Amino acid sequence: GNSKQDTIEYSIAAPDASPLATKPFNYPNPFNAYNDEKTTIAYILNKRSNVKFTLLDAAGNIIYTKAATGLPAGKHYFSWNGKNMWGETCATGVYFGVLTADKHDRTYVKILVKNR
Numbered sequence: 001g002n003s004k005q006d007t008i009e010y011s012i013a014a015p016d017a018s019p020l021a022t023k024p025f026n027y028p029n030p031f032n033a034y035n036d037e038k039t040t041i042a043y044i045l046n047k048r049s050n051v052k053f054t055l056l057d058a059a060g061n062i063i064y065t066k067a068a069t070g071l072p073a074g075k076h077y078f079s080w081n082g083k084n085m086w087g088e089t090c091a092t093g094v095y096f097g098v099l100t101a102d103k104h105d106r107t108y109v110k111i112l113v114k115n116r
Helices: none
Strands: 025-027 039-045 049-056 062-071 074-080 093-101 105-113
Touching (some): 025 105, 039 049, 039 093
Antiparallel strands (some): 025 039, 039 074, 049 062, 049 093, 093 105
């Protein structure tokens, strides 16, 4: 016998790869802002990206932002000294960081400030 084989062709549009290669993390965590300690947020980019870091308090209020444009692929770091946008040391508590790369990829990091 003769067999007939039908072929169906289709294409799948793959979404753009995330600019973030890994979830960001920070160290030390917790840290003491009153002792002039800082925490370092580390992340890896897959491709050149614009990055914005927004820090929120437990009530969801923006207390600090930092942005960088055109960062190349690779490892990146920045430090936060526990101060808000007005230069005041933040109170002991839990803060939430939102790292946005190229306006569409959001990753969260939890930061604990212990001031004693």
